[in-house]
Amino acid sequence: MRFDIITLFPELFAPLLASGVTRRAYASGQVEVRLWNPRDHAEGNYRRVDDRPFGGGPGMVMLAEPLARCLAAIRAARSEGPEGQAPLVLFSPIGQRLDHAGVQAWAGSTGAILLCGRYEGVDQRFIDRHVDVQISLGDFVLSGGEIAAMALLDAVARLQPGVLHDAGSHQLDSFNPALDGLLDCPHYTRPEVWQGEAAPPALLSGHHAQIERWRREQRLAITARHRPDLLAQARAQGALGRADEAFLAQLPLAGGAG
CATH class of the missing domain: 3.40.1280.10 (SPOUT methyltransferase, trefoil knot domain)
Known part of the structure; x- marks a missing residue:
């Protein structure tokens, strides 16, 4: 182009x-x-x-x-x-x-x-x-x-093939349809403990399903807190499952299960 x-x-x-x-x-x-x-x-x-x-x-x-x-x-x-x-x-x-x-x-x-x-x-x-x-x-x-x-x-x-080190990394960007249009989750790296604060245990567990659920819940929580309009859009598109809604319902935020 x-x-x-x-x-x-x-x-x-x-x-x-x-x-x-x-x-x-x-x-x-x-x-x-x-x-x-x-x-x-x-x-x-x-x-x-x-x-x-x-x-x-x-x-x-x-x-x-x-x-x-x-x-x-x-x-x-x-x-x-x-x-x-x-x-x-x-x-x-x-x-x-x-x-x-x-x-x-x-x-x-x-x-x-x-x-x-x-x-x-x-x-x-x-x-x-x-x-x-x-x-x-x-x-x-x-x-x-x-x-x-x-x-x-x-x-x-950055969306062109081969430009990013990981060809699929942009699919995990905030707003991407692969994330149902939600904001991305927080990220952590070494050391495991920095200034007395440990990285989330789920990320250190090595359990892939547990890691993915933690990331999903973090995306839901962050989006609900900072961009509830995106959460409403994802809900309207049928992108939120029962586990997502159950998690949102227990958040101390407006717009939980809506």
Whole structure:
């Protein structure tokens, strides 16, 4: 898959592409990333890419024309015709919030063009004409779309085959359908006792059924405490068994057996 990123700060992506376990996805070409600076497609000695907003107010607005030229160059480089064009994604507060299902969908796609907005935003005429999808990370505002683009790239890259040390480890992530959409359980490692606190006996028992039941109950308890909406969703989908409901019923939490 290929992601073309429109950004005024392409240098921000260098550490992401060269660090951590996900670098394998970029080095192998499983996730191809190309960076495009709209300033390279702007006119004049100053290569201006922004201007003051009509109607006044604080901040600046990204100009439509340099973005349109940059987008045209990307589509030419991708050898795209009118049909089968990669979607243009804008990271924006009005976008749909990115979640596990969304990441899985992008991980199985052929890629996209990611537009990282800056300043007060992008000229609406460019958005109306060219943007296909808008994505948000949450109800807060960043100084630019680069961090959001990195989050999407990292989440997609780690789902590619062979990127993680254990090919199935991502199936035990929080929100994964393999965990019925619940939050993951706590994890422990050596030493068995640290600063007077021992690791849970169930994890040291060597009894696989006991270990799995402990983990399941911990996922249920943590989800009930921190994300009861996910628990309600799992219940509505019929993902909770009788043993799960019996465990939840004895928790000192609202939303036990519901």
